[in-house]
Amino acid sequence: MSTIVVQKFGGTSVGSVERIQHVAKRVISEVEKGHKVVVVVSAMGKTTDQLLTLANAINPHPSKRDMDMLLTTGEQITISLLAMALQVRGHEAVSLTGWQAGIRTEPVHGNARITHIETDLLNSHLASGKIVIVAGFQGITETNEITTLGRGGSDTTAVALAAALEAEKCDIYTDVTGVFTTDPRFVKEARKLAAVSYDEMLELANLGAGVLHPRAVEFAKNYGVQLVVRSSMEEEEGTIIEEEVSMEKSLVVRGIAFEDQITRISVCGLPNELHTLSTIFTTLAKHSLNVDIIIQTSMDKDTTNISFSVKTKDVDETIQVLEQYKEHLGFSHIEKESNLAKVSIVGSGMISNPGVAAEMFQVLATEGIHVKMVSTSEIKVSTVVDVGVMVKAVEALHVAFKLGEESVERVLS
Amino acid sequence: MSTIVVQKFGGTSVGSVERIQHVAKRVISEVEKGHKVVVVVSAMGKTTDQLLTLANAINPHPSKRDMDMLLTTGEQITISLLAMALQVRGHEAVSLTGWQAGIRTEPVHGNARITHIETDLLNSHLASGKIVIVAGFQGITETNEITTLGRGGSDTTAVALAAALEAEKCDIYTDVTGVFTTDPRFVKEARKLAAVSYDEMLELANLGAGVLHPRAVEFAKNYGVQLVVRSSMEEEEGTIIEEEVSMEKSLVVRGIAFEDQITRISVCGLPNELHTLSTIFTTLAKHSLNVDIIIQTSMDKDTTNISFSVKTKDVDETIQVLEQYKEHLGFSHIEKESNLAKVSIVGSGMISNPGVAAEMFQVLATEGIHVKMVSTSEIKVSTVVDVGVMVKAVEALHVAFKLGEESVERVLS
Structure with a gap:
């Protein structure tokens, strides 16, 4: 029996008539390898924006239920067009909306989670030799309400279908050729990872x-x-994502992530009490404000300072919320530092290599880069530095951890 | 208990953000009269054309199933936008696709008939005081396939819902103010009929x-x-369509219909046999060619001529099909006459007034108009004349049958 492959194509990949025709060819080439193929597609690139414009012109605060009703038409258009593109090339294809494909979700609009997938119809279409095309991003509740899965929804649809159908693999076609050691737009030595x-x-x-x-x-x-x-455009091996990348274990650091637009906020002169930390971050969470790295430094036995990094766009609102609760929180004043960036090294190998963080700090110090905040997890070390030296830091770390060398890609090929 | 009213708005009426907002006001004014309201809408004016353009660019002969999948997104967009427009004005509204509204159809794509409507959900929304908005033109089969109802589909959805919900009436909002005694674009004396x-x-x-x-x-x-x-634009009483218009029974002729682009085709020298007539028209029907008025004239006991009218656009194909079967049909030659028009008088009162057809011929003769073909039904007499005298014929008949006089409208007001 032939194995099932799930292919997912995002909005850019299906953004025009020409691109849909190109996607049809990619699907057919997988069929010709002898696989049963399930294709998950997003709405065509500009469709969602056009629909949002219409909605906003009518109601600046539309109900989430009706936004789901509106936006799910986007993928429905794509599935029918892709089915037509496959049929004109002589292949049997059946297009299915989320609800037709049996994708059941929680009763939540705008950001539902998939609860289960009824696979009978899907399996029967696959058994009869048809290519099955499923609208991503959407599902249905037990009471037949149309829901959407929120950000990254089509990726989730594809993975959930692959799991439910016990597919051999799930290919995510996108506008990059794979996952890189760092962002190739900033660091020309960046290399694509095999896994x-x-x-x-x-x-x-x-x-x-x-x-x-x-x-x-x-x-x-x-x-x-x-x-x-x-890549949906180029015929090139991508990056495999799986549980254990044992062949590459020797590589301690697999990639370097970075982002700018980071600001550090320090809340000073807080009472040094048991609940101070939780009170501050519960307050911010209630206002949907995300903080990243958190550092607490006690000044003396009575007072403490808490610093944390936030995205620069959230700074004003964060400070406003804190000031609002100033009396309750009992701090003396707030300080902030903008124009910062976060640079992180990532690799599951560092769990068993305690010296990796130290090596990172050493590299940065050698480059004269001052580290303002640090945070560590089992497979990541993050540092906050001035945004002006962000790319310099990434380049130095990329060299130091040998990410630009051939071996990275050769391990699995 | 308040009564249910079904309102249907076509593609032009919902063709832009402004028009959808206008429709919302029309819906609300009905709600404020104390009615429970079900609204049926079509796709926004240009949406269907845009979707057809996309489909044709991908596959010149797309499957009907995928055309249904594609085109039904049009009404789904409108229902969500209208719901938003009602909500922003403080009204509770729930949008439903054809399948959510329980509209079940035959398993036919592109031109399905409604088999039944499951009204439980509709009634429960109405009972809770919500305005229910239903996507016209679409339904679902027993195997959960999305179907469309073909031409005039949204009108049919509205009428079927009105029947299933035992609505008091079904208002069809359109771009004219009602049904006229004849086409007001050609005959300035044309009057709107009350019923x-x-x-x-x-x-x-x-x-x-x-x-x-x-x-x-x-x-x-x-x-x-x-x-x-x-009219969806103007606040004006429309035309009521119901079983018996007894108050107006005295009016023998209610309206005058006409169309140009008519051609007469004559098939000459046919064998005068039992099956000649049926063979010709069965052959044409197999090729989806519609004929209108049919006249048979026997020349002698062995041969006969059959004339019929067709739309001018179908003439070439009709003659081609006939020539293809010439041997089988056994005719000698074909004649045709183009640049004709059909003018008909319509009225249920003529059943009991046998002199109406004679009066029509008299009026036309007085105007010097030569009648080339005649066809009669219980409530209609049709004549074929030269297209050059079509409007003259309509105007003369409009005067002769007193259609321009006040009484026509006053009867029911």
């Missing part, structure tokens, strides 16, 4: 923005679905 | 093209649904 683990992918998520949504990676990890990130 | 019967409406269907699809009128007749054709 990364799910955890590394999660930590590298902000490399080449939008390559793969963290939620889909988590889903793939939970169900052991092998993912491949590859 | 017509279902049968008269069917015969007048081509007056002011697209006012109401014959299929929807038939459906309304079968289920006794009172229809009102009215």
Whole structure:
């Protein structure tokens, strides 16, 4: 029996008539390898924006239910067009909306989670030799309400289908050729990785923005679905994402992630009490403000300072919320430092290599780069530095951890 | 208990953000009269054309299943936008696709008939005080396939919902203010009718093209649904369509229909046999060629001539098909006469007035108009004349049958 492959094409890949025809060829080439193919597609590039413009002109605060009703038409258009493109090339293809494909979700509009997939119809179409095309990003509740899966929804649809259908793999076609050691737009030595683990992918998520949504990676990890990130335009091997990348274990650091527009906020003169830390961050969370690195430094036994990094766009609102609760929190004043950047090294190998963080600091120090904040996890070390030296830091680390060398790619090929 | 009113707005009425907002106001004014309202909408004016352009660019002969999948997104967009427009004005509204609204159809793509409507969900939304917005033109089969109802589909959806929900009436909002005694673009004396019967409406269907699809009128007749054709732009009483228009019975002729682009085709020297007539028209029907008026004249006991009228655009194909079967049909030659027009008088009162056809011929003769073909039904007399005298014929008949006089409208007001 032939194996099932799930292919996912995002909005850019299906953004025009020509691109849909190109996608049809990619699908057919997989069929011709003898696989049963399930294709998941997003809305055509500009469709969603056009629909949002219409909605906003009518109601600046539309209900989430009606936004789901509106936006899910986008993928429905794509599935029918792709089916036509496959049929004109002599292939039997059946297009299915999210609800037709049996994708059941929680009763939440705008950001629902998939609860289960009824696979009977899908399996029967596959058994009869048809290419199955499924609208990504959408599902249906038990009461037949149309829902959407939120950001990264089509990736999640593809992974969930791969899990439910026990597919051999799930190919995520996108506008980059794979996952890189760092962002090739900034560092010309950046190299495409042959493979990364799910955890590394999660930590590298902000490399080449939008390559793969963290939620889909988590889903793939939970169900052991092998993912491949590859280009929809170029015929080139992508990057495999799977549980263990044992062949590459020797490589301690697999990639370097970075982002600018970081600001450090320090809340000074706080009472040194048991609940101070939780009170501050519970307050910020209630206002949907995300903080990243957190550092607490006690000045004396009575008072403490808490510093944390936020995205620069959230600074004003964060300070406003803190000032609002000043009396309750009991701090003396707030300080902030903008024009910062975060630079992180990522690699599952560093769990068993305690010297990696030290090596990172050494490299930065040698370059004369001052580290303002540090945060570590089992597979990541993050530092906050001035934005002006961000790329210099990334380049130095890329060299120091040998990410530009041939071996990185040769290991698995 | 308040009564249910179904309102239907076509593609022109919902063709822009401004028009959708206008429709919302029309819906609200009905709600404020104390009615429970179900709104049926078509796709926004240009949406269907844009989708067809995309489809044709990909596959010149797309499957009907995928055309249904594609085109039904059009109404889904409109229902969500109208719901948003009602919500921003403080009204609770729920948008439903055809399948969510329980509209079940035959398993036919592109031209399905409604088999039944599951009204539980609709009634429960209405009972909770919500305005229910339903996507017209679409339904679902027993195997969850998305279907469309073909031409006039949204009218049919509205009438079927009115029947299933036992609505008080079904208002068809369109770009004309009602049904006229004849086409006001050609005859300035044309007057709007206060009421017509279902049968008269069917015969007048081509007056002011697209006012109401014959299929929807038939459906309304079968289920006794009172229809009102009215303007979506102007606040003005429309035309009521119902079973018996007794108050106006005295008016023998209710309207004058006409169309140009008619050609007469004569098949000459046919064998005068039992099956000649059926063989010719079965052959043409197999090629989806519609003929209108048919006249048979026997020359002698062995041969016969058959004449019929067709739309001028179908002439070439009709003659081609006939020539193809020339040997089988056994005719000697074909004659044709183009530049003709059809002028018909319509009125249920003529059943009991046998002199009406004679009066029509008299009027035309007085005007020096030569009648080339005649066809009669119980409520209609059609004549074929030169296209050059078409409007002259209509004007003369409009005067002779007193259609321009005040009484026509005053009867029911």
